[in-house]
Amino acid sequence: MNAGTTAERVYDSLKRTLANGSFAPGARLEPARLAQELSSSATPIRDALNRLAGERLIEMRPSDGFHIPRLNEIGLRDLYRWNEVLARTALRMSRKSEPTGGHHIAPIDAADLFGFIAASSGSGEIVSQVASANARLAYVRHVESSIIEDTADEIGDIATAFWQRSISTRMLIQQYHKSRLAIVPTIIELIFQDTQTIR
Incomplete structure (x- = not known):
């Protein structure tokens, strides 16, 4: 090799x-x-x-x-807002054709969902930035799932609206991020507890 x-x-x-x-x-x-x-x-x-x-x-x-970069409340809020900006930008740029080539694949998690939305934009830069945001939010999303119930349903609802080209997609994406911004202090506290346990 x-x-x-x-x-x-x-x-x-x-x-x-x-x-x-x-x-x-x-x-x-x-x-x-x-x-x-x-x-x-x-x-x-x-x-x-x-x-x-x-x-x-x-x-x-x-x-x-x-x-791995440390997170604080300000940084995590910025990251959530950036993720929302990317998703909304990808939505605006989204092609009118089926985003998954004609068949719907249910996203497994938020990273898949936002990756699908980014891919529909046809912009390599959006795809790259969303992949980076997904990687930076990966650990946070594990923590989120211990606080927010029914994340799978929430992701499924956004995916369905997106594939149906529903005007509610933008609102659902906004609600997704708003609910997470509301619990940023709790997420940071749990991450801090995790890192203390690891040490």
């Missing part, structure tokens, strides 16, 4: 892991451990971590290595 192939494999694997919400905000990423887990040398791991830092999915702290 050549260095280019290894670097891409490592990058893709780390990005998938981040998108799954496997690391809590503030968690330190150990290159040596990641190298062992991914059967790689340290160089592709460090290259991938630097690339992910450039995408703001992780951060590099001087003298303290790579970490």
Whole structure:
């Protein structure tokens, strides 16, 4: 396997892991451990971590290595609002054809839902930004599910409205984000408790 192939494999694997919400905000990423887990040398791991830092999915702290970005109330509110802006922009740009090629696939989670909406825009930049927001919100969404009941129904309702090209789609997306903005302090508190337990 050549260095280019290894670097891409490592990058893709780390990005998938981040998108799954496997690391809590503030968690330190150990290159040596990641190298062992991914059967790689340290160089592709460090290259991938630097690339992910450039995408703001992780951060590099001087003298303290790579970490998952910490979240506070202001930052999480900004991230939710950004996710809503992206979804609403994708909706405005959405093509009039069937977004899933003619058949409806129920989204498994919020990341799938917003990914489908982004894809319907026909904009690679929107798709990329939504994927980044999804990765940054992945851990938060695990926490959300312990607070908000019936998230699957909520996502299903938005998906149905979207596929039917209903004018209610925009309102449902707004309600989705409004309900989360209302519980930001609780989410941050639970994340803090999680990170204290991990330590």
